[in-house]
Amino acid sequence: MKTTPLAAACVLLVSGLLIPNLSQSATIDQPNIVVILTDDQGYADISLNPQHPREVSTPNMDALAAEGALFSNAYTSGPVCSPTRAGLMLGRYQQRVGVYSAGDGGRGFDPKLPIFPSFLPEPYISTAIGKWHLGLDSDYPKLKWHAMNRGFDECYKFMGRGGHSYFDLRSDTEGKFSHPIYRNKDRINDEGYLTNRLTEEAVAFIDRNKQNPFFLYLAYNAVHAPPQAPQADIDEFRRRFPGITEKRTILMAMLEHLDNGVGDVVAKLKNEGLFDNTILFFLTDNGGSRGMGANNAPLRGFKGSLYEGGIRTPFIVTWPAKFTGGRVIDSPVISLDILPTALDAVGQLPAQNDFDGKSLLPLLTDQSKQHRDTLYWSEGGQSGEWAVRRGDWKLHALKKERQLFNLAADPAERRNLAERQPEKVRALSEAFDDWIAQMAEPITSGSKRWEAAPNRDDLTDRKQEKRRKRADRKKAERSTNSVKATPGQ
C-alpha cells in the first residue's frame, strides 16, 4: 500500500490547495497502534490454519496475514483470559504482580502499576474497547481498576468477569453475563449485538482520531461464552453445515461477526489512508474453549491448559510502511512482546528495561532470526500446572507429573520423552525454579508452587463450588447407572 496520509497531504499541496491545519496524523516515527485481541478463538478456528474444519471461514483475518507477518510459534502468557490480558498490559510476566489465575487477574493487580498507554508519548490518544477483566468495579464510582484511571483516555467496555451477554447491553440488569457497560466512566444502557457494537465503537474512535496518532486496544469478547448470535446467522450456518453440533453452529455465527469486525476496522484504516502506518497486532487471549466447541487442531488441550492448545495463538503483525507482508516467522514469540514492540515502533523503548517482552521489530524487519531463549507459564500452586519452552523442547508439569515434548517433531504433544531425557527435564525444571523464584505470591490465595494437599480453606469460593458440583454430578451419575444396571425390575 503506497498512500500514506503524508502522501495524500502532498497530493493536496501540489494541487495548490490551502490546508488550514496541516495534518498531525501518524508519521513513520509515530505510527498508530492497534491491538485486536479476540477471546477463546480456537487455533483451527481461523481459516489460515490449513487444518481448519470446512465450516471455518475468516477471510478478513487471513487477509491480515497476507498483508503482514504471521507468527507460527506464538504464545499467550496465560491459558485463560485475565492473566494474558495482565501480561499484555504490563509487558511483563503477570506472575510478577501475582496474577496466576483468572481469579487473581479478575480481582485485579495493583492499579498503580503502569500499563500500556502510560508508556506512550504525549500525542497518543488511547482507548480500551471491549472486555477489560483486569479488576472489578466493586468500588464504583471510584473505579480504581478502570482503564481511564490507568492511562487510557477513553473507553467503551465492561469491567469484570470473562463473559458478557451479547444482547443484553443494559447496565441496570444484573446476572452472570449481564453487568454494566461503561462509556468512559458512565454506566450506560446500550443495544445491539455486542461484537458489532465493539466494531462500531472502534471505527468511530478511528474516525475521531484520524488527525493524531492513536492506540486502539480492541478486546472483543467473542467468541467467549455465552454462545449467542443473531438467530438468522445461526440458521444460515445450520443450513450450510448440518453436520456440526449446535454449539459449534452458534460459535461459527459468532466467529463470522468477529471476522467481519476485524475486516471493518481494517477497512476503516484503509479508507482513511491510515493502514500503511499503523502497527497492528492480532491475536487471541488463549486457546479455544472446549465448552464452546472450539477446535484447536492440531494441538493438544483447550483453554485453561498449558498444553499447546491452551496457550498457542494465531498471531499477526502488520505495518506496511515498515515491512513487507505475506511472511511466516517461525521464531517463538509471546504476547508479552506486544508492548515492547509498540514502544520500539514509537522510539520509546530504552535499551535497558524491565520488560519480559522483547521487541519483535528485528524479526519483522529481517534484522534478526534470534528472538528469545526460554518461555515460562505457571498457573500457580492451586492448579499445580506449569510449563517451560526452550528451543524445540517443552516441559509440561502437572502437580507431580512431568512430561517432556519435542515440539518440532511432535507439535501435538503425544510422545512424552521425560523418561528418555532426564537431563533435559532437570535443566528445564531448574530454569523454571529460577524463574518462579522471581515471581510474586498469588494475589488471591494459595502459593506459587503446588503443595500436595492444599487446605480446603485455600480454595476460592468458585473452586469450592465447582468441586461440590462435580461431586454431586458424579453421585447423580452413579445412581442413574445403578438404575440402568438393574433391568427387569
Add this chain to the structure above:
Amino acid sequence: MLITSLALSASLCVAAPETRPNVLFIVCDDLNTHVSTSAYPHISTPAFDELAAAGMTFGRAYCQYPVCGPSRASFLSGLYPESTGVLDNKSDIRRSRPATVTMPQRFKESGYWTASVGKVFHNARIDPGMTAWNAAARFQNDELPLVTTARKAFEIDHGPIGAGRNTRRLWKEFLGSYSTQTRGQQQPGYGPSGLLDEQHKDGKNVREVASWLDDDANGNKPFFIACGIQKPHVPFLAPDAYFVKYPKNGLQYSLTPADFWTQAPKSAMVKRFTGFGFELGVENDALRREYTQAYHACISFIDAQIAVLFDSLKRNGQWDNTIIVLTSDHGFHLGEHFMWGKVTLFETCDRVPLLVRVPGMTRPGTSSDGLVELIDLFPTLAELCSVKTPAELQGRSLVSMFHDPQSTGKEVAYTVVRRGGRLGKAIRTKRWRFARWPDGEELYDLENDPAEHKNLAGSQEHADVMQALRKRLVETESMAVAARR
C-alpha cells in the same frame, strides 16, 4: 505450522516477457448509458468520445447483476453470480467461494504490477488486498463547505459530534434536513458540492493513478491499474461548474405509460423510488429534473477525471502501450418505468457503456453491436496480456470481435437479480429480452420497443418466441451455476 495459502503466491510467479502491454481498467459506479458514446445525445462526455475514436465501442454490453457488489465479484472473477455465490452487497466471495482467483490476482501472479484505486472491489473489507494488489488506495471526499457550516451550527446546540451515540444520531438527522447536498444515501443527496475536482474522491483517485505513472511505481514490470470511479453513484455531488452545463429546463426524458405496471410482474419492480421521493405511476417533473441534472453533472465530472487519466498516460509515454477498458458495474434508472436506482432487469439497468482500446488491434472509431457480457473482460485482457486464466472462467474473449466489428457476439447476455430468497433471471438476445420472475414473465421486443413499454409475455402471437426463450434461459442458467462451489 501455519503454512498457509500465502506461500502459494510465490510459487506461481513466472518470468514474463517484458513486451506485454499495460492495462488501465476503468470501472464507473452506477453509470448507465447516458454517455455520448452510447448514442445518448443530451450529454457531453469528450473523454468517452476520445477513447471511442481511438478504439472500439460496444453498444450491447451487459452486466451480470444490477448491483455493485455482485456485479463486481462477477466480472473480477470471470464467473456468473450464481457461481460466485455473491448475490448481495454483504456477501464475500472469499466465504461463498473460497480460493477463487480474481483477475488482478492472476495478473499479479503473472508478473504484472497491479494497483487499485477507489471502488474496484465493492468495499475495503471484501477487497482481497495484497493477494491481488501491489498498491491500493481509497479516498474520501473533503468535507463539503455546507457540512462545515452545518457542523458549527449544530455544535452550538449539541456539543461536539463525536461525543456520543445519541449526538451522532442527532447530527445525522440534522444533516439530512440541512440541505439536499448533506443528505445521506437513503434519501439521496444531490447538488453542487462547493468542492474542487481534486477534493472529490474521484479527483483523488485519478490523481493517484497519475502519480503512480509519474513515479514509475511499476518499476520494470508492466502495470495493471484498476481505477474505480465512484460517481455517478449517490449522493449525486459534483463541483458546481458541472451543474451549469445542464440547465434543468433543458433536460429531456421520455414518459412511461402510466399503466405500465398493470402488465408486468410485480417482482420486476423495486421500491427504491420511494426513497427518492416518487410515487409509482406518477410523474414528478420538477423532482425528476433535479436528480437528472445532478446525475448528468456527475457524469460530466467523471468524464473530466477520466481525461486526467488519459493525459497522464500520454505524458508518461504509455498511451501507445496501454490497453484501456472503460465501463460501469451496471446501469441506473432515472424514472424509466417509474423506477429510481438499480436492482432491476430492465435494459436501463443492465446495459452498460463499454469501450475498449487495444493498441495495434482495435481499429480507431469502430463499434460493435454484438452482445457481450462483463464477465468477458477477464478472458479478453488475459489473452491480450499472455496471462494464463483459471480453467473455470465462464466468459469468452472479445479478441475476435476486435478484428471483426460485424461479429454478432454472444447469442444471449444473462443477468440475474435477487428477490427475497429467489432470483429473477433475464436473457437478452439480439432482438428480445425475456425475464422470468417468481410471479410471472416478461418479453420485450427491443427492435420495435426499445424503451420496453409493452410486455408481450402473454401474447398468443409470441408463444413460439416465448417457448424458445424459456428453453434458452434454462440452458443458460445451468451453464451459469456450473462453476459453483
